[in-house]
Amino acid sequence: MPDLLEILFGWFSSVDPNALILAFSAIGAGLAMIAGIGPGIGQGFAAGKAAEAMGKNPEHGGRPATLVMLLGAAVAETSGIFSLVVAIIMLFANPLLSKGGIVLVLAASALGAGLAMIAGIGPGIGQGYAAGKAAEAVGKRPKLQSQVVRTMLLGQAVAQTTGIYALIIALLLLFVSL
Template sequence: MDGLFEMILNFLNNTDRFALILSGSAIAAGLAMGAGIGPGIGQGFAAGKAAEAVGNNPEGGRQATIVMLLGAAVAETSGIFALVIAIIMLFANPLVSREGTAVVLAASAIGAGLAMIAGIGPGIGQGYAAGKGSEAVGKRPKLQSQIIRTMLLGQAVAQTTGIYALIIALILLFVNIFF
């Protein structure tokens, strides 16, 4: 085990620091986009529930579709946060020009990407709320404004973990506390 650790350490020490940081950033950008899983699942759920609501009550179909679209747009925010972090790492990575140990900087980039995977939860949760909102409006179209208000409030609370992940990723990229 010590031999493997030494071999890895030698490799890292003999690798160009910019190549190491950029390769860590490329991996991190890919990992960050894993957060798109949540919005994909959540929006699919919302669309399915809206279609179900339209099938059950065609007269409330327009309102159910509006609720689904509003809810799905909110559910996309965690994916957008991950996209922003991935683009920063690929095109404007502040870690490349920073002085410090390349391994720590590469690990910071990977950590920023991994942090954004937390966006899976809000995407699924917000999509679930959008689906249930669509379903409720399909059953009771006259209560659309109250249902939307409740749905959006719940989605805002569900977004907090995605915002926490974004903050941690930005700290790792711009305020790196390790130096």
């Protein structure tokens, strides 16, 4: 009776190792970009809250709320940028190709790096939510803009930590010798 591992992974021996690593890297890069969902949702929420603030207080709250929304939305995009960087590394400067080692482990590292970046969904949504609430608050009370922005940025910095953790794990999977 054939060995189960041979059945599942026997075809690896007939595949060019670099091609296998590149294939898993392409899948990992695609998976990494799933993290763009978070910033999209978060930024949409922030834009909606800024528009709502403009509608409620067009004379005094619209412009400050828009500025807060833009600043907050820019911060919310960072997890998407992290994912983009990891995806570009895997597609165009893949360090796994130059490593010797077990091809399956290297391919799984590429896939794992992409999967790790999915964690960027959370910070994107959270930071966008903070930006939206800040835009809403500034729309109601424009004179408090500097205090609201300070509080928003502090909260967004804390919310970004999981995105940074994901980036660190993805980079470790790509660059540390296994």
